[in-house]
Amino acid sequence: MAKAPSKKTTKSFEQTLWDTADKLRGTVESSEYKHVVLSLIFLKFVSDKFEERKKALVNEGQGDYVDMVEFYAMKNVFYLPPEARWSFIRKHAKQDDIALKIDTALSTIEKTNKSLRGALPDNYFSRLGIDVSKLAALIDSIDNIDTVEDREQDVVGRVYEYFLGKFAATEGKGGGEFYTPKCVVNLLAEMIEPFQGKIYDPCCGSGGMFVQSIKFVESHQGNQKDISIYGQEYTATTYKLAKMNLAIRGIAGNLGDVPADSFFKDQHPDLKADFIMANPPFNMDQWRAPDELTDDPRWAGYDVPPTGNANYAWILHMIAKLSEHGTAGFVMANGSMSTNTKGEGAIRQTMVENDLVDCMIALPGQLFYTTQIPVCLWFLTKNKKAQTISGHSDSNHRNREGETLFIDARNMGSMISRVHKELTSDDIAHIARTYHAWRGEAKDGEYEDVPGFCKAVTLDNIKANDYVLTPRPLRGRC
Template sequence: MMATGTTNVGFEEKLWSAADKLRSNMDAAEYKHVVLGLIFLKYVSDSFEEKYLQLLLEGYGDEEDRDEYLAVNVFWVPKEARWSVIKSHATSPDIGKIIDDAMEAIERENDSLKGVLTKNYSRPELDKTRLGELVTLFTNIEVGSTAAQEKDVLGRVYEYFLSKFASAEGKLGGEFYTPSCIVRTLVEMIEPFEGQIFDPACGSGGMFCQSARFVKEHQGNVRDISIFGQESNPTTWKLAKMNLAIRGLEANLGKHNADSFHDDQHKTLKANYILANPPFNISDWGGERLQDDVRWKYGIPPVGNANFAWLQHMIHHLNPIGGVAGTVLANGSLSSNTSNEGEIRKNMINGDVVECIVSLPGQLFYSTGIPVSLWILRKGKTEYSQNKILFIDARNLGHMIDRKVRELSEEDIQQIASTYQNWRQGKEYEDVKGFCKSATLKEVADQDYILTPGRYVGIAEQEEDSEPFEEKMTRLTNELYGLFEESHSLEDEIKRKLAAIGYGEEK
């Protein structure tokens, strides 16, 4: 049994290791839906059971009245779909059909989940013994005394598993998952306390979950934010629906999955905050069919690259009074002059909607090792940021968490966010050579409207070395000869030891 009082460090990792052992030879992309679907099923059942027991104890409500649950935003779970039924069949060869029937029943009773849940657990190629072991694994999660703790842990487990599946899937993982340290950096920078939050390429919904967490951590009310999203991939759209539901977050993700450029599900939306990690450098986005689109205020984006289409789509959806967007883009967008991109960037800069650019280190993504940048776009800048752009070069921040992936620490995130906030609020900000620079629009124009932070922040000053060259050379040479002598001494000692046990001869 896997237990944790208030969730020990490494709890999610232990659970992942156990679940991953049951994967056997199944492809990570396929197994993802098996596991995440079960976590979601347990979540909705646990939420239902919590309300069920409350009604039972209070005595004045009908615990089998569907409306009692819908009134408090709890999914109605029919008897055959409750986790108590699922776990009782964990060792049955029919466990796959039992789960499929449960998913069908939940979708049938809850309109917002129609067409969202995984319903192919009974397929012959899915090992039913391992499936039953997964059910037992999730059954045995113990997280403390309250249902609230249970639900919080299931939400965190869902999010953690998303990250692990993204890692396992490699390049394809980038389609549904943005590394949490990047999401946290954007959220800390734009501070989405209240109002409408929009993500036009929302993936599995990580931007929204982190925004809700930010509000809670700063003693705000999650009900003060309204969530709007859009996602073109149908499978990823379903993941987002489940991810938000398991967090208890209501959201409008459109009537169905859809392409943001050609089937905008939120045409009239003017959001207070936009958070996005759109796919980089898309070449087949259908731009040739949108040449006269109202969104292209700063210029027609090239049909061969959607980067500046994404930027202008976001600006179009910003509230004209202080609306702010934080997005991730490949570094090429900072300097490219091909196919009208340079002209669009120039017009955006002169229109004073670009507020901050942050260069991030490479290897932050599971899907690509290329370095990326954060763009902060704002309508209605403060008096301190008008006609200026803050450049932050954070390429030297972060640490490797394995051989392939780097991560920003909490200190790194706060350093970036506090530098930006102090600058735009006119607080204690100073340019730091090699890290940050507040540049006027004229200075940017002098650099041909290229937005690469390294051009502006310069190189960090090195500590002065007062030791004369001749003395340093003598010292280093003596140190080197000393190391040579130590090496020879160790070599002789090794030879003596080997000779003593019969390997080689002592000379």
């Protein structure tokens, strides 16, 4: 009896798809072909969803409505005219004008579905002049993705995440602008627990923070409808990636009307967020001219952040966006914890004296694909008083006024390649449990200082260390 062929794992399928896409090298710049691949994956996904909904309408005796947009929108499905469907693209994949047909399909989908305005590439494939045979081979590979059969595994989402990670790893400098390592995003979500309220990311890249927030809510039996998503992204192509990333998962989000600079063209000027998750560009220089934004209300009560490094501008922007009970968790270069350059130390001192700093975490190296800069996580809160958190059972926070938790996680994580490390699920759980126990949440037990790992510190101790926020300064932290 012949042995049945083994089912391919998602990983091997993703790798096969990557190998096919990688053949675009030499034809298209590596910084461009992520948009080629992910646009086609998006097109295949929305087409599969459309065909599934169309079939359901026919089976339910509603065949007269298969070309009415409303009957698709009511199920969070995008309506696709015939020329925008994957079957049409696949049929014409080897024709010389396939690039034009893909551009037409994407343009038609955007015009037919208002929620996708500004999300899809505009005449992108025609401009690139991709070799027809290579484009046809890529279409053939993507045609093998069954986005309907295995919903629970989020096949398209996983392929999307895998490609973003691979692009970040292969592009070198700059690749991290649209991708934050998944383990770091997971840790941020597990720490701040965005169950209910408004979530904001002022530099959202491809939208990974939002996707993980939704996954966090679902994995903890919460309701996606209890959270609202707000974001902003400066780079136009990355803005489109984020919109597609949310769309393939059915996540509604407000990313602003246009891609724009959060400092100079804030898309959400009146927003007060309950949760902020972000990975701002590290050490961004010359982000403003010396005479620009000097009287900006976001700096009220603080020194004006210097022109040579935007780290503290990002921090003050996020503080200004927090609601009165809001919590922010974000990634920063390690230098942000101790710098005294051009007023940054004074800004940090004011933040500490205002009792905003809830927790500081030093992360291990080699987590990021595109930078060797050591990084840390900041957690700020507007309210350290005892409170009950709505939407989260068994989560009462004790009064933490005048205290900050320091965690040194530099020795955690596991190498997954010669140059790349990841925090394991156990690492993430251990760090998050420590933080929640310190906050007084009964489900996580009693908090205790652990030499070399965590220590609760008073404001007076931080002051004695010249307002330095590294987990391992002198005088006995961690």
